[in-house]
Amino acid sequence: MTVGVVPITDAERQQRVAKAQRLMREQKIGGIFLEAGSSLDYFTGASWQPSDRLFGLVLPAKGDLVWLVPAADEKRAPAGQDVRLWQDDPFPRLAQMLKDRGIASGTLGIDERARFFVFDGIRRACPALEFTNADSVTAGCRMYKSAAELALMQRASDVTIAAYKAGLATLREGMPQNELQNNIHAAYRALGYPGYVSVMYGAYTAFPHGSLTPQKLKLGDFVMIDDGCTVEGYQSDITRTVIFGKPTDRQRQIWTLERKAQDAALAAAKPGAPCEAVDIAARKVIEAAGFGPGYKTPGLPHRTGHGIGLDGHEWTYLVKGNKTPLAKGMCFSDEPTIAIYGEFGVRLEDCFYMTDDGPHLFSKQSPAIDQPFA
């Protein structure tokens, strides 16, 4: 499923940098420092893994990007850009880079995932600076997806549905959960994109993040599969809960309730509504059936959804207390789990993006307890 995928262009990355610079000027931030990670990737296309050797970028409010690169990795430095190599101590070099971009005093935003020793080194080398979380700038850009990003996320979602279809077609009595997992991983490889799935059966479906306990599939078990794949860095995240064999009335009842909660969340995702409205709507359906209240189990023990993009979980969140208005380009999961410890859990998860007209699903919801795909 790799045909027709269009990677993010350099022109789009330049627009992202320009927007970040505008946000920095509005917020009176002189620049941001990014370590290797998804935000660095977002603005530059450099997908490095953080290592002991510090690799980073200064994105100044004004002027060109400046790269901090270990001398040992000189060959990997981006061509045609302002690259500063460091040998023994990266921080004096970084202080100079900041000075060169006019960030000798004032506020520097720090990558939310920068490690403590990195921040500690910067504050020692730049005692006149004040520091803030760079997420007001990075999330301020990344939360709102472009058409090109939505297309990549759509492809990731389509690939995951295809891999799940292939995997669930192999279900058989006695199947260990890691066999189903391997089958889905194999399907991902065949489809051309790396993916991961967690698999739970029966009572273990109540654990939101699964269990390592070896399980074998029995007739009457719920099968839950969750997670996704990556297309050009962009993630999918889909959960299906499907019955193996004949469902009991109780299973049917809870599955139907879960689907209603998922529908209610989606219906509440109106442009301009606060993010928390989506969580409140889903929780209301589940509480009305006698579960909860709040995060209490049996019931919905977590928020209804998370943002998604280059990271599987990213800002912003469909959670009580989040007043951020829903706006065009935001992407979320819709996954109000019903967890009944000792019995089972049901989670239906599909992701959606906001348009001016309302939410638009990346994947079609599961129509029935024995029908994971529309």
Added chain:
Amino acid sequence: MQITSDTYAQRVAQVQAAMKEFGLAAVVIEPGAAMQHLTGVRWGRSERTFLVVIPAKGAPAFVVPGFEEERAREMTPKGADIRVWQEDESPFERVAQVFQDRGVTTGRVGMEESLRFFILHNLKKAAPKMEYVTAQPALKSAGVNLVEAPRRRP
């Protein structure tokens, strides 16, 4: 994966002795090599804060996302002090409460070196009187393994 209660007690005591030497009132550790060595807990990092706080005196406390409490109890040492935070609550308020409960009111708090900036940034707001410094020399001196195993999956 779990370590025995004796090993746990011994390793915590070693860290607390080192903290005394290095002048730390508490140490804060995210999931990773140091947490695993010290407590036996192997946990994946995510946007949801999961920490162990080791005070200079008294028992460590774990700060854990509410819906992960069951899974956390399976992994943490028996009888561990676990403080849960729900999705609309602040884990940093929980850390501040641990500080207060263990008499950590002023002085220096050591941060394990790989702890992420947003945790430090929010903790500073929740417990502004403390000074936040590196925990690495104390952890090294206490023999805590600080080398990350290769990552299995992102």
